[in-house]
Amino acid sequence: MAEAPRCRRVGILGYGQLGQFLAGQLLAEGPRSGLALAFVWARDGARLGPLPPPLRLPHLGLLPHTAVDLVVEVAHPCVAQQHGEEILAHADFMLGSPTALADPDTERRLREAAERGGHTLYVPRGALWGCEDIRRMDATGTLAALKVTMTKAPQSFRLEGTLRERLAAAVAAGGPAVLYEGPVRPLCALAPNNVNTMAAACVAAPRLGFDGVLARLVADPSVPDWHVVEVEVTGVGEQGRALRVTSTRRNPATPGAVTGTATRDAFWSSLLACRGHGGCVQLC
Template identity: 55%
Template sequence: MAPHRVPRKVGVVGYGRLGQSLVSRLLAQGSGLGLELVFVWNRDPARMAGSVPPALQLHDLSALGERHPDLVVEVAHPKIIHESGAHILHHANLLVGSPSALANQTTEQQLLDASHRWGHAVFVARGALWGTEDISRLDAAGGLQSLRVTMATHPDGFRLEGPLASAHSAGSRTVLYEGPVRGLCPFAPRNSNTMAAAALAAPSLGFDNVIGVLVADLSLVDMHVVDVELRGPPGPTGRNFAVHTHRENPAEPGAVTGSATVAAFWCSLLGCCELPSRPGIQLC
């Protein structure tokens, strides 16, 4: 096992809504928390001009090792995890903000291999998933029988690909997909992260048996709604343990990330700095 090391130097990959928020917090509060921002990378570097000090802008992601990060936070797109996740793990712990990438078994295996090879952890941000620890505990105890995550928002909040991109909403509320989370992630890579986090929190069910439901709802102009429904073992009378959480997260119209999720990511960043840097996947 790799020696425990508290991450101090942080790199941020992606400078959209989440990246901008994390970078401004790191610049404003980082030193007091023992964290130093060592680079920011964005696909379009022009977006960083004027707000990220030039010395912190990284223009070539493959050169991130030169900044000696302890932790790299991905808040860009699952594609970055597919293409660069293993490379990042060569140099640092990785906080995955787009866990839908892990629905791809090749990517998951590459990350696990790199994590063990280089002794770095793969942290996964829970994002919008409420009750992550409770789900994990029930799963670890062998009691989780089913888990279903429904994500509903206005169609403008979706970034859909493949067959889902041409799916038409009929009426005010349309179920665009209902089935295993693994089947949804490639076609809704930016809107299935909460479901992917649930699949990782519940490895006994995993991506093939956690059910994801994606709903286009014209009434949810400024809100992302996530329902988590799970069933546990039956009690003495035969009635099953059951939990249903309903999370209404205010969001700017058209945004893929709701307001409370931005705060949750900052907590994940701080949280993973407290966790042991052990190889493998850990939710935080």
């Protein structure tokens, strides 16, 4: 009798809203998709209390001993910056915080680690609508410009530095405010938890990359339970005669939540697509 194929073992890094959702999906739905939850790790280990002890990973130094096939990061970009190379030496790695790749050294190290270890660095598309079309246009040299506008209620932002000050001023003023407009790269360090969709767009369009893809971040109190993402694509062509496509995605969200409801399902679909593509970077 043929032996049943082994389930692909998946580890989760981060146990916030998204990590809890993915862990629950793996426990409930994973077996029928050939997946099993190997462990969950969190920067604050106390958050893992609801999980059975065998599923709690006390520290990342134990990861090489877990026989894990895929590691999914949904914690913070610093996790990939500090541990991504080691993870890729042992398993495929789904980078839920692609803002980490805005740092050129981190991007170089992770790409080299994927190639060296023969494992795949996966970048989920998250809330990026039209990702595959953008990727194809970029690959054929027909993508001239790409702009992503994200609009959320002020309480849904987790910002650093000058953007935190601009957000406070916007809240005091009470109306919609443009917090940032410019290249994606410098924005990633100031809003690492909020602009992963923009970072995914940079990976989808490497010819433009983090310096060429444009970002616009808007705080608007009139959308307390929505995350709105507008993607503007401009093709190569004569002035006024180039292809232009604009899509608007309205994602329901719990007031104050960083991640919208539909994005959780998108991450689960991305996880299901992580089946091993070799030593490369792959959108999923």
